Amino acid sequence: MKHTNDSEFRITMKTLIGEGSPFWQDDLDFIKLYNKIQPYSLVSPYRCYFIYQYAKNANSLDGHYAELGVYAGGTAKLIASVKEKNKDLFLFDTFKGLPKHNPEVDDYPEGKFSETNLEQVEKLFEMDKTIKILPGFFPETADSLKKTRFAFVYLDADLYKSTYDALSFFYSKMVPGGVIMFDDYDWVYCKGVKEAIDQFILENNIKEIPIVTTKYQCIIIKS
Numbered sequence: 001m002k003h004t005n006d007s008e009f010r011i012t013m014k015t016l017i018g019e020g021s022p023f024w025q026d027d028l029d030f031i032k033l034y035n036k037i038q039p040y041s042l043v044s045p046y047r048c049y050f051i052y053q054y055a056k057n058a059n060s061l062d063g064h065y066a067e068l069g070v071y072a073g074g075t076a077k078l079i080a081s082v083k084e085k086n087k088d089l090f091l092f093d094t095f096k097g098l099p100k101h102n103p104e105v106d107d108y109p110e111g112k113f114s115e116t117n118l119e120q121v122e123k124l125f126e127m128d129k130t131i132k133i134l135p136g137f138f139p140e141t142a143d144s145l146k147k148t149r150f151a152f153v154y155l156d157a158d159l160y161k162s163t164y165d166a167l168s169f170f171y172s173k174m175v176p177g178g179v180i181m182f183d184d185y186d187w188v189y190c191k192g193v194k195e196a197i198d199q200f201i202l203e204n205n206i207k208e209i210p211i212v213t214t215k216y217q218c219i220i221i222k223s
């Protein structure tokens, strides 16, 4: 048997999995939707395709939807477009940019992503009463949801504390099979995100592991 070295193995794998041709290339519904939300999002199509699939799948579970880190509303609109009308989508953001960061773990400074506004995001969801926008500092803005159960939660908050607080709030409220999806996992400019996940898992003796879906994104599936 021929033994390959590490770099030969990587090249072989690239060929086998057809890297280079996006895996959504025949999914016209996604392509149309992505083109619609793209002007309002910072998130790559690779990551959006996983948001799209997991959010769609969560319709089979009891429980609502939430996103922390809305910014101009792109990924929120993506989730809103696939969830069914018997479920609510709760959207959390300051709409004034990132809150205070911790320079030891967070690269992005307070106020980054402030070039958005609530009215503009509200317009994207006009007439849809199942979209509940909760502007202000999370987790304070989630006070009224202590008894709500969730099937799909998308966390794109960039900072250690926001990610840790979100896990503390949502983890116990996820229904079995519910998915928490994280953006910026293992991304060099948002090291706080992975640190917050690792810390929360360690402190709470969580058995589920973060599963990497694509670059800089992972999920935790609640058992």
Ligand SMILES: C[S@@+](CC[C@H](N)C(=O)[O-])C[C@H]1O[C@@H](n2cnc3c(N)ncnc32)[C@H](O)[C@@H]1O
Binding pocket: 040, 041, 042, 043, 068, 069, 070, 071, 072, 073, 074, 075, 076, 092, 093, 094, 095, 096, 097, 098, 099, 112, 113, 136, 137, 138, 139, 156, 157, 158, 159, 162
């Ligand atoms: C990278 S942006 C989100 C990008 C968005 N998902 C998209 O589709 O482009 C991160 C957002 O998280 C928000 N954020 C982070 N921590 C927060 C907190 N504790 N409370 C409210 N908003 C927060 C910021 O205001 C910012 O708009």
